[in-house]
Amino acid sequence: MDERLVARGLTRAPFGRFLLWLVPWAALLGVGLYAAYLCLAVGLNQTNMDNRFAFGLWIYLDLTVIALGAGAFFTGFLLYVMKRRELAAVINSAVVIGFICYSGAVAILAIDVGQPLRFWYTFWHPNVHSMLTEVTFCLTLYLTVLAIEYLPLVLRNRQLKTRPSMLVFEFELHKVMAVFALVGTFLSFFHQGSLGGLYGVLQGRPFAYRGSFLAWPSTFFLFILSAAAVGPSFVLATTWIVSKVSGRSLVKPAVFELLARVSGSLLLVYVLAKSVDTLVWINHTSFQLGVHPASFYAFAPFGTWALFTEIVLLGLVPALVLALPRSRRDSRLLVPAAFLACAGVAVNRFVMTVQTLALPTLAFDSFLSYTPSWQEVASFLAVVAYGVILYSLSFRYLNLFPQERELAAAPEV
Amino acid sequence: MFPWSPEFAWDATHIAFFGALYSVLATVALTLAVAAWRARRDAREGRAAAIAWHGDFHEMPASARACRHQLTGEAPGRVCENGFDCRHCAEHPHFEELRRHDATPDHADHFGFDLPLDRLYHRGHTWVRPEADGTLTVGLDDLARRLLGTPEKVELPRAGDRLEVNGPAGRVTTRGKEVRVLSPVEGTVVEVCGEGPSATLRVDPGGLSDLRHLLSGAEARAWALRELERLQRAIGSSELGAALADGGELVDDVGAALPRDRYDALLGDMLLEP
Numbered sequence: 001m002d003e004r005l006v007a008r009g010l011t012r013a014p015f016g017r018f019l020l021w022l023v024p025w026a027a028l029l030g031v032g033l034y035a036a037y038l039c040l041a042v043g044l045n046q047t048n049m050d051n052r053f054a055f056g057l058w059i060y061l062d063l064t065v066i067a068l069g070a071g072a073f074f075t076g077f078l079l080y081v082m083k084r085r086e087l088a089a090v091i092n093s094a095v096v097i098g099f100i101c102y103s104g105a106v107a108i109l110a111i112d113v114g115q116p117l118r119f120w121y122t123f124w125h126p127n128v129h130s131m132l133t134e135v136t137f138c139l140t141l142y143l144t145v146l147a148i149e150y151l152p153l154v155l156r157n158r159q160l161k162t163r164p165s166m167l168v169f170e171f172e173l174h175k176v177m178a179v180f181a182l183v184g185t186f187l188s189f190f191h192q193g194s195l196g197g198l199y200g201v202l203q204g205r206p207f208a209y210r211g212s213f214l215a216w217p218s219t220f221f222l223f224i225l226s227a228a229a230v231g232p233s234f235v236l237a238t239t240w241i242v243s244k245v246s247g248r249s250l251v252k253p254a255v256f257e258l259l260a261r262v263s264g265s266l267l268l269v270y271v272l273a274k275s276v277d278t279l280v281w282i283n284h285t286s287f288q289l290g291v292h293p294a295s296f297y298a299f300a301p302f303g304t305w306a307l308f309t310e311i312v313l314l315g316l317v318p319a320l321v322l323a324l325p326r327s328r329r330d331s332r333l334l335v336p337a338a339f340l341a342c343a344g345v346a347v348n349r350f351v352m353t354v355q356t357l358a359l360p361t362l363a364f365d366s367f368l369s370y371t372p373s374w375q376e377v378a379s380f381l382a383v384v385a386y387g388v389i390l391y392s393l394s395f396r397y398l399n400l401f402p403q404e405r406e407l408a409a410a411p412e413v
Numbered sequence: 414m415f416p417w418s419p420e421f422a423w424d425a426t427h428i429a430f431f432g433a434l435y436s437v438l439a440t441v442a443l444t445l446a447v448a449a450w451r452a453r454r455d456a457r458e459g460r461a462a463a464i465a466w467h468g469d470f471h472e473m474p475a476s477a478r479a480c481r482h483q484l485t486g487e488a489p490g491r492v493c494e495n496g497f498d499c500r501h502c503a504e505h506p507h508f509e510e511l512r513r514h515d516a517t518p519d520h521a522d523h524f525g526f527d528l529p530l531d532r533l534y535h536r537g538h539t540w541v542r543p544e545a546d547g548t549l550t551v552g553l554d555d556l557a558r559r560l561l562g563t564p565e566k567v568e569l570p571r572a573g574d575r576l577e578v579n580g581p582a583g584r585v586t587t588r589g590k591e592v593r594v595l596s597p598v599e600g601t602v603v604e605v606c607g608e609g610p611s612a613t614l615r616v617d618p619g620g621l622s623d624l625r626h627l628l629s630g631a632e633a634r635a636w637a638l639r640e641l642e643r644l645q646r647a648i649g650s651s652e653l654g655a656a657l658a659d660g661g662e663l664v665d666d667v668g669a670a671l672p673r674d675r676y677d678a679l680l681g682d683m684l685l686e687p
Binding site: 003007008009011126128134137138141144145148156161164165167168169170171172173175176179180183186187399402405406 | 422440441448449464468472476674677681
C-alpha cells in the first residue's frame, strides 16, 4: 500500500502489520497527552513534586535522554569534523535518535515549567544568573540544528527526492552539514556541561556540590565527558535493538567495533575523572562543608552500593569491555556492555537528581521520599511512545542505515 | 533586548555569553539561508538532474560502482568516484595507457543476451551508435529490455528535448514499478523511432561528441560479464540462476520470475537508480 514511499531495495513489514505495531504506542501517547493536559490546565499539583522535591522523574529522565541523545552530536563530530567515514553508516539513525531525545526533553520541560504560552520569556527576559538560561538557549538552538540535520533525511525519501526543488535543497543542505555538526558540538558541550554545573554549584546541597576547576564545578566537565562517552554506546544499543526487532542486518560489524572503541576509550577517561572527583569530594569538599561523607550513605536505599554500582559496575566494567579489542569483537559482551554504559549514565543522573534532593541537608531536615504521580509517569511514557512512533516511521520511510541494502543482498556466489 | 531585562548588565561576562549564543543563532540562520539560496540557484540553472544522479550514485554500494578499469584488470578494487563519467577522471588516461587493447571482434557477442559490439555501452544499460550524419542513436540494451519485460508505460523524451550525460532519458513503469533510464550522451533529441523499450532516440550532439565515458569492445564484454554476475547475485539461486550459470538464455521477462519487492530492487540495481 505504501511501497512507493519505502526506499528501493529495503524490505519492510506489510503496511497492516506496521499499523498494528503503532497502535499500542499511539494509545500510550494518547494517555500521556491527557496527563500533560491535566498538568498544564490544572497545574503542577497533578504531580507529587513540591517545593522541597522540585526535581523529580521529569528532570531525571530529561537529563538521561539528553545524555543518551549526545550520540547525535558526537557521531556527527566524528564523521564530519574528524572524518571517520565509517560512521556514515549510523549517522542518520543517530540524528533521528538525537532529535527524538531532545524534542522529547523540551516537551517535558515545557510541561514541567508550565505556562507554555510564555516560552519566549526565557529568551526576551533571560535570568542571566541562572545556568538554566544557558541550558534553555542551547537546548532550543540544538533542537533547531537537529531538525535541520533531520531535514535532508526526509527530503531523500523515495517520493520527495523526485521533486527537483526538494532534491536541490537536500543537496545544498548536505554540503553545509559540517557547519551544523560543529555548531551542534559547541552547543552540546555547553548545555551538557551546564546541566552538570547546575548541581555542582548547589552549595546548600553538599552531596552534589563540587569545587571549581577553571570557572566551572567539576560536574560541568563530568557531564560533558559522560554524555560523549555513552552517546556512541546508545547509538550502538539502539541499532542492535532495531536490528533485532526488524530482523535485518543494518550495519557491518566494523561500525559497531568503532563505536565501541570510541565509547570505551572515553568511558575509561570518564571513570578515571569521576573516581578522582569522588575521592576529592570524600576527602576534601564534604569536610570543608562540615559534613562527614559517610553520612550521605546512611539512608536506605542509597547506600555505598549506589556509588559502587555507578562507578564500577556500570562504569569501569563496560569501559573495559568496550575498550579491549578482544572483548568488543565478541557481540555477547559488546552489546550488554553498551547497555550497561547507558544504564551507568542513567544511574549517575538519578543520583545527581533524586538522591541529592532526598538527602537531608540541615540538622532538622528529614530524609525525603518521592513517588511520581501517574500523570508524571504517563506524560513521560508519552515521550517514549512518541520516540518509538517517530523512529518507526523514519525507519520505514527513510534510508536510516545506508549499509542495509548491501547487507540484505544475496551472498556472493 | 537584554537592556530591558532588569538583571542584565553591560559587562564583559554578559556580553560574551549572550554574544556567543546569538552568534550561534546567526550562524545557523545564515548557513540555512545560504543553502536555500544555492538550492534556488541550482534549480534555476537546471542542475537538478545532475544533482539527482550525484545522490543516486553515492547511494549505490561500492560493489555497484566498480571502475571500468577494475573490470578489465588495470585497477583491481578501484571504485569510481566520478559518477561513471570518465571524461572528468584524472586517472582514466593513465589506466587507458596500461590497458592491453585486444583486437575487437566485429561479431555480435552473446552472454545469455545480445551484446552487439558495433556500438558503445553506458553503465546504465543503454547503448550509443554514432551515425554517418554526425547524430547518435541511443537505445536500451538487450539485458535492460529483458529486465523490463512488457512495460505498462514508457515515457520518452520528445524531439527537441535536451539530454545530459547521466540525466534522465525516460521513465519506464513495469509491473507497477517505476524506474528512470539514464542518458548515455548529451545533445538534442531530433527523432524518436519506435515505441516501448525497443524505441531508439536520434540525438544531435551539436558538434563532435566526447564518448570516452562509454564502453566498447573488450571493455563492454568485461562489463557485460560483471553485470550478469550482479544479476545472478541479485536474483539469488532459486529462480533464474541455473539458466544463467549454465550459459543458457536469459528469459524475456525477468520480472515474471521474481517477487515484487525483489524485482523493484533489481531494477534499481541494474538501471542505477537506488
